[in-house]
Amino acid sequence: MTNRIDLHPTHSHGEFKLRAGKPLPFGATLVPGGVNFSVFSRYATACSLVLFKKHAAQPFAEIPFPREFRTGNVFSMILFDVDYENIEYGYRMDGPYDPENGHRFDKEKILLDPYAKLVSGRDVWGKEPDWNNIFPHRGQILADDFDWEDDCQLEIPFEDLVIYEMHVRGFTAHASAKVKHPGTFAAIRDKIPYLKDLGINCLELMPVHTFDEFENSKLSPVTGERLLNYWGYSNVGFFAPKAGFAATGKFGMQADELKNTIKTLHKNGIEVILDVVFNHTAEGNERGHYISYRGIDNKTYYMLTPEGYYYNFSGCGNTLNCNNPIVRNMILDCLRYWVTDYHVDGFRFDLAAILGRDQNGAPMSSPPLLETLAFDPILGKCKLIAEAWDAGGLYQVGSFPSWGRWAEWNGKYRDDLRKFLKGEPGLAGAVSQRIQGSPDLYQWEARENCASVNFITCHDGFTLMDMVSYNGKHNEANGENNSDGGNDNHSWNCGWEGPCDDKEVNRLRIRQIKNAAAMLLVSHGTPMILAGDEFGNTQYGNNNAYCQDNELSWLNWEQLSENAEIHNFFRQMIAFRKASPMLRYSSYAMNAAPDVEVSWHGTSAWNADWSGAARTVAFMCRRWQSDERRTVEPDIYVAMNMHWDAHGFELPGLDNGRRWHVFANTGMESPDDIVTPGNEILLDNQQYFMVGPRSVIVLVGK
């Protein structure tokens, strides 16, 4: 209906034609004839819309919202005849400056719309900004009519996912990536054949929301290079994609480029999960600067101490007030937006334990935000993955409120597997739990197996190659005297700290990487691989590369040929997982009969050694006797010897005339370490297998 009577101006301000807008939706929305602007502030006494011509130093207009344009605590206005692509907008708000009572209004500042769908100001990655810009992060207006054709969320079952965690820029920024537009959304498309060949069906993108790579930038004391906020765990705008990650960002087309990337990934069977950072913003603490929220409604958006200081549960200066009803709705609006407008398949929530704290910071038993997200209709088929801890000491792995919907980054999986891999004794019991999807953590709640996202490495910490090459972190280049980054790495350098020429050390490292890959990909739950681990990417011992926008953190694709045997091992293990439904076990809810009979073994069959000295453990998966699939699906037996000596393992007997065949044996040199699924090699000795020092074998009975 284009002839509505409320589509005509009622007011004017100079040359501008206006009328009262619609309070919902928040943000700037294209409507027939103009743009509807709507912004919330509970405590502002006055508000004006500030307009700039694209990239202009000074605004060309400032339009106050008259009283009749405010409904409740929402200022809204329709501005007619707007050349919407060539303007940038912000708000100026007046109100009390009274920090003790939580208010920090400053009418000198021009503020970014919290709901801005496009943000300009850092359009080209790493381009030095004009530090005198009076409004550095500017809202822009987006036409949201992308043509998705028949694309929709893929809804791959959680247990079938193989997640690949990547930094959009780091994935292809290195010259060896050989892409047309390095470090961009568009370049991910160039790598789709690679990802498919590897067997990946889900990308987890590190933050792609608008952030400022120049936040806290400084020069490295080691290299003299400028250090940037490369990872981007510090939000400027929750609704806007990072322009600097788009080859078309300089034309303001980052939204279309990201949407097209997701659409193309979906066409190729690959889901997209976004890493979202709702625990804090880039505005910092009392000494921080004004971008948006603190000038729009400080008391609503942030958790404040009774004295009006910022709580710092994030370790980044401030804490978003997630369980305030306004902020809760903003987060919900934001996630719904990414699902409806970007067709995103799921989210990983950074420091998610914060989302369960009340407005004073106390953990709640049934946090309204988490419950809302668990039951939201639009997010109904999304993957929701929590990083179930925060920087304020709340650790909720196994106890994060889930309502059967939330999964967790399983930090205990990482720690137990790493300790076992490096040869610590007494971990057989813990490892058996981890490999079964951690029922000790999740069964009490009758959670689905999708509760556990299993990982040994992620962006935070050592890469897999570094985990087997360094005993300690080497973060000097970060300029914090090596005091940043975790110290509990559970890593082992295999006998020499860092790169070395010793053939034995290097062989052992490769074997340990293969051991890790084998364990990860036979574990129940959802495996997550850190991008580059499949070809031995190193960060030279830096376990916190958040500020390293350079070759230290970028994937070096030349390693793909140098470490072809690692890559092949990952690829075959992923293929094996996909070919083995028993490894993608869907439920261990207490009242449901389990689908798979999992038995535990030691060097003698049916007799696992759970003692404090054990460094070996083995398991077998098969269908139950009564299950007709038992005759179709091969039995699987995995023996893990993390001791420095070889050990003989007695193999459990098979029925129906089946015989054991070797799929993988990390104790063998390439190409005898692994075969393609279906081509397993018959064992001469069906009773006994000598597993080499620090080695894993995977057998199939068929």
Added chain:
Amino acid sequence: MEVKTQMKGKVNVISLVGDLDSNTAPATEAEMSKQIVAGCCLALDLSKLRYISSAGLRVLLMIGKQLKTQGGRWAFCGLSDEIADIMEMTGFSGFFTVYPDLKTALDNLSANQE
């Protein structure tokens, strides 16, 4: 922004000259719409298009949809490397047939007509 038209045989050649963005999009769309008649055959020559924005690409998409409902056909030619690249990365190129130059576009459009 200027919209020029010229008949070459049975093909109507439309040339866009200048910048196509939210400022020029409405007038350009109106002007191009006039060229759409049932069963028409258009060649869109973009060799003089200096810049195209997101709103500009949407105009082309809208015209394409109108053309389809009228049983018309069209093809693009003369794209600069940069514009071709933008269209590729933002997914717009998937909706259009693109030829390197006007002659190839005319040859193909005419050949398909007979």
